[in-house]
Amino acid sequence: MMDFGLFFLLLVAIAIGFLLGWRARGKRAHSENQRSSQGYFRGLNYLLNEQADGAMDAFIDALEVTPETLETHLALGNLLRRKGEITKATKIHQNLLARPSLTTLQLHGAQLELARDFIKAGLLDRAEGLLQELVEANSQYKSEALEHLVEIYQDEREWAKAIHVANQLSHRRFGKSAHGRGRARAHFCCELAEQALEKKDVINARRYLRQALSYDKQSVRASLLWGDMEYQLGNYREALKLLQKVPVQNPNMIIESLDLVCDCYDKLGDKRGLHRYLQELLTHYPSSTLVIRIAEEIRWAEGDHAAADFIAQQLRQRPTIKALIRLIELHLLRSDGRARENLQLLKQLMERVLEAKPDYSCGQCGFTGNQLHWLCPGCKSWGTITAITGVEGE
Ligand SMILES: [Zn+2]
Incomplete structure (x- = not known):
């Protein structure tokens, strides 16, 4: 059951839409007019009796879809989705798509909203189909569709597809910073590299890591992964070279590379080299x-x-x-x-x-935890989590 304040706002919105629709209909058949009026008053009756669900259905039925009332329908659908009433939101958006009176742009808008309903409902396959149609039709909503497709492929761990879609997005549309697109694509490549490493496919792992660093030179994750891989292969000097990029890439991530750096110097039997490197880090970071x-x-x-x-x-x-x-x-x-x-x-x-204190926090949303996540569970941003500094941290 929705609260009364929200319902009052909805009622006003729907009433305005209803009046617009009624005026636009002009001199159409009297019987249709009468049917809509009956639906409207039936809805009002439900509302006065505090039967919110019945009132909502009656208003949806009463409000005719025309280019003038489209915004009201879309606003109502989005409001319902936000409230978690996905089935009702879906019904509204599907109802819009069945209307030939709407323009292509308006239909595409409704299709995007329906895809968002499916995403919220976890029906990613159905959302993917609708969004791909919008991309193929080169719709005005193409950028929004591409953004949602990246999110879907990210959730489904379809990293190659995520890279392909992200490549089609302009810089401005991606992520929360100008750097966002390159950083996200670098992480997708690192995910592919990890999958290759699980299959002991070193050649492809190296290829993906090189690609990651070409998308984002500051990719600490690529340096760590690559360094670890070369260490496992016994290429200690190569591993050191990669791991020693980390302080330049992001000083806040140095501690993630320390164990491996020490292991490399140890394997090389270079105690003096390790001492020099650690002292240098201590001076600066x-x-x-x-x-x-x-x-x-x-x-x-x-x-x-x-x-x-x-x-x-x-x-x-x-x-x-x-x-x-x-x-x-x-x-x-x-x-x-x-x-x-x-x-x-x-x-x-x-x-x-x-x-009682967390070790890591997200610089974007403030999410905290005791584990390093490359993708923040709070705000779904890539590479924004680092170790907490200060007396209780690093
Ligand atoms: Zn976050």
């Missing part, structure tokens, strides 16, 4: 994960004391709970009795503070 990683290197080379001193010195400049927990852990290794108990308590408290 400090983070708690980086501090902990460097402390680990120091610990193996110089022992627990030196590692703890390093973390303490970093904490003075840039306090973070993650680094503090690591410092406590290092002190726990060498303490006993009351001091050990207190340190244990402190560590547990700090861990509890972090437990």
